[in-house]
Each structure stands twice: as structure tokens, then as C-alpha cells.
Amino acid sequence: MSSTFDQVATIIAETCDIPRDTITPDSHAIDDLGIDSLDFLDIAFAIDKAFGIKLPLEKWTQEVNDGKASTEQYFVLKNLCARIDELVAAKGA
Amino acid sequence: MQIEYFLLIDRILDLRLDEKAITVEAKVPTESTIFEGHFPGYPIMPGVLLIESMAQTSGWLLLALMKFERMPFLAAVKEAKMRGFVSPGEVLTVEANVLHEGSGYAIAEARVKVDGKLRSNATLTFSHIPFPNPELRGHMDAVAQRVGFPQQALQR
Numbered sequence: 001m002s003s004t005f006d007q008v009a010t011i012i013a014e015t016c017d018i019p020r021d022t023i024t025p026d027s028h029a030i031d032d033l034g035i036d037s038l039d040f041l042d043i044a045f046a047i048d049k050a051f052g053i054k055l056p057l058e059k060w061t062q063e064v065n066d067g068k069a070s071t072e073q074y075f076v077l078k079n080l081c082a083r084i085d086e087l088v089a090a091k092g093a
Numbered sequence: 094m095q096i097e098y099f100l101l102i103d104r105i106l107d108l109r110l111d112e113k114a115i116t117v118e119a120k121v122p123t124e125s126t127i128f129e130g131h132f133p134g135y136p137i138m139p140g141v142l143l144i145e146s147m148a149q150t151s152g153w154l155l156l157a158l159m160k161f162e163r164m165p166f167l168a169a170v171k172e173a174k175m176r177g178f179v180s181p182g183e184v185l186t187v188e189a190n191v192l193h194e195g196s197g198y199a200i201a202e203a204r205v206k207v208d209g210k211l212r213s214n215a216t217l218t219f220s221h222i223p224f225p226n227p228e229l230r231g232h233m234d235a236v237a238q239r240v241g242f243p244q245q246a247l248q249r
Binding site: 038041042044045048049054055056057058059061 | 168169193194195196197198200218220
């Protein structure tokens with residue numbers, strides 16, 4: 001996870017011009033880092049490319065909108081990284 | 094090109110879904126009120142309309158890739174470059190290819206050429222959603238027919 005976090009934090013820092021040292025595993029991408037949905041598309045693109053996956057953003061957004069999930073589940077970085085690790089593992093399975 | 098109606102693409106020349114690429118043609122009108130203001134005595138096609146022509150070209154490609162089940166909307170423009178003037182009456186060849194298909198979004202790169210020479214290029218981000226209503230879907234079907242969208246591409 002730590003390696004995944006380092007990659008994701010670097011992507012966020014470079015994509016959104018956010019100081020790298022302010023990004024922690026407990027940072028909420030939206031509430032703490034102020035990343036909006038359009039900026040998150042850039043991040044998703046970079047993550048998709050870096051990890052060879054397809055972040056299911058639509059599914060996550062729908063689950064949040066339907067009250068079936070909280071934004072913390074997907075947008076707190078340690079949780080986002082766990083989802084990424086799951087997707088990478090599923091790809092290799 | 095029906096520039097006042099924002100219908101900038103005249104016809105699809107080539108649609109290659111396996112390559113996720115498209116080529117279209119668009120003739121800039123010789124006269125338009127747009128050229129009266131942009132600019133008096135020196136009419137050129139506004140750069141934003143060149144970007145829009147690239148967006149519409151990319152849009153047709155994405156519509157084809159999504160089998161007309163979802164509608165793409167321009168969300169971001171990056172690295173847009175106006176490399177040369179485009180004058181009234183010139184015929185544009187606009188090419189686009191999809192770089193990445195994400196979940197609910199796609200990234201495309203596009204180029205505007207005149208006589209084989211690059212006049213503009215950009216990287217474009219689109220978000221896409223299911224068609225919001227039958228009216229828009231019907232409109233896109235009608236425009237698809239007008240620009241010669243190859244319906245057989247949807248059978249693949």
C-alpha cells in the first residue's frame with residue numbers, strides 16, 4: 001500500500017499542484033485537498049495509466065449518491081489506494 | 094459547416110474503431126457574421142471554433158465507440174495550439190484519436206489540417222453520460238445521417 005500511496009500522492013501533487021508534504025494517507029481528496037470532480041478526472045487518468053487499471057468512478061459516484069457508500073470509502077487516500085491495490089490484484093488474477 | 098448553428102463537421106471521411114480514430118472534413122464558409130467581427134478586414138476562423146471542431150470530431154468517434162448509448166460532453170481542453178490562421182473558404186481535415194477510455198470519461202487528441210499542414214491541435218477531456226432525453230438522441234441521429242456516419246460501424 002505504501003508504494004501505491006507514494007505513487008498516488010505524487011500524481012495528485014503533480015496534477016493538482018498541491019505540495020507533496022501536505023498529502024497524507026488520511027487526506028480526503030475532496031474535503032482536505034480541495035480536489036473537484038474535473039481535477040479528479042486528471043488524477044483518474046494518471047492512475048489508470050500508471051497502474052494499468054480503470055478506476056470505476058461512475059460506480060463509486062453512484063454508490064455515494066445512492067447513500068450506499070460514503071465518500072471516505074473511496075476518496076480518503078489510504079482507502080483509494082486499497083481500492084487500487086484490489087483492482088491491480090484482480091487484473092493479475 | 095453551419096457555423097452559426099455550431100454544426101462544424103460536414104462529413105465523416107473515415108472511422109476506424111479498431112484504431113479508435115476518425116477523420117472528418119469541414120469547409121469553412123466564405124461568409125459569416127462571425128467574420129464581420131473576427132476580424133474586420135482580416136477574417137479568420139476563431140481559435141475557439143477550431144477547438145470546437147476538434148471536440149465535435151472527437152465526439153463522433155466517442156459516440157461510435159459507445160454505440161450511441163452515451164453522449165460525450167467537452168470537459169477540459171489542454172495543450173491547445175493555434176499554429177496557423179484558418180481563412181474563410183478553406184477545407185479543414187480534422188483527425189482525432191482516443192488516448193484513454195476511463196469510467197465516465199475519455200481523453201482524445203485531435204488535429205486540424207489544411208492541405209496536409211497542421212493548423213491546430215489539442216488534447217481534450219470528455220465526460221460522458223447516458224443520453225439525457227430522447228430529443229437529444231434524435232437530434233444526434235439526424236446529424237449523424239447528415240454527416241454520413243457509417244451505421245455499419247455500430248454493428249461490430
